[in-house]
């Protein structure tokens with residue numbers, strides 16, 4: 013474990029899918045008021061990048077037990093102003109398995125997670141545009157450059173670790189396109205610290221009741237494995253495209269939010 017001071021990070025990647033090789037990079041423990049976070053440091057196209065493995069823990073931390081506040085705090089402490097998240101999701105709208113969805117809004121169906129840094133103060137964050145428009149534009153350019161298709165969609169975040177019932181999916185599918193267990197509260201916590209956050213989702217399965225066949229864990233791993241190289245290319249291009257100075261609204265999400 014590296015204990016030396018490190019230089020300021022430009023971007024953080026919160027993964028998710030697509031980063032099985034992160035352990036090859038230099039690691040560092042970052043202390044936060046919520047506990048320590050192990051991050052992996054690398055350079056991508058000239059930018060300093062911190063990789064935060066979301067499920068890192070002794071036994072692949074389950075979604076409802078991930079220390080979301082510590083992860084986001086660690087990113088801020090490292091000086092990174094932008095977070096790019098990768099998530100695996102189930103489709104409620106028939107997206108083919110292996111397709112990419114750029115998240116453009118979310119609905120929160122979690123119920124037991126610490127979801128704010130402001131337990132002692134009343135602060136209301138503006139989430140009209142939860143995912144950073146600037147990073148999304150860079151994602152779009154990356155997809156176009158690679159000739160890859162993607163769609164945009166609304167993400168429903170459920171508590172887990174169990175999967176949803178058919179009735180729940182029928183309900184959720186009226187409001188959202190894809191479902192997963194890890195996208196919230198990350199996105200809101202990032203906004204509370206005025207960080208940019210965008211999420212690239214990979215469809216690894218059809219949501220419960222949307223397909224007659226049950227997908228096995230091995231098949232999900234296979235889908236992720238096949239797309240890993242593409243995810244890396246897209247992320248690299250996206251990071252390269254990021255403008256030096258942020259001009260999005262994320263920088264002022266807290267403006268006028270205090271009561």
Ligand SMILES: [Zn+2]
Pocket residue numbers: 144145146147207208209258260261262263
């Ligand atoms: Zn932004």
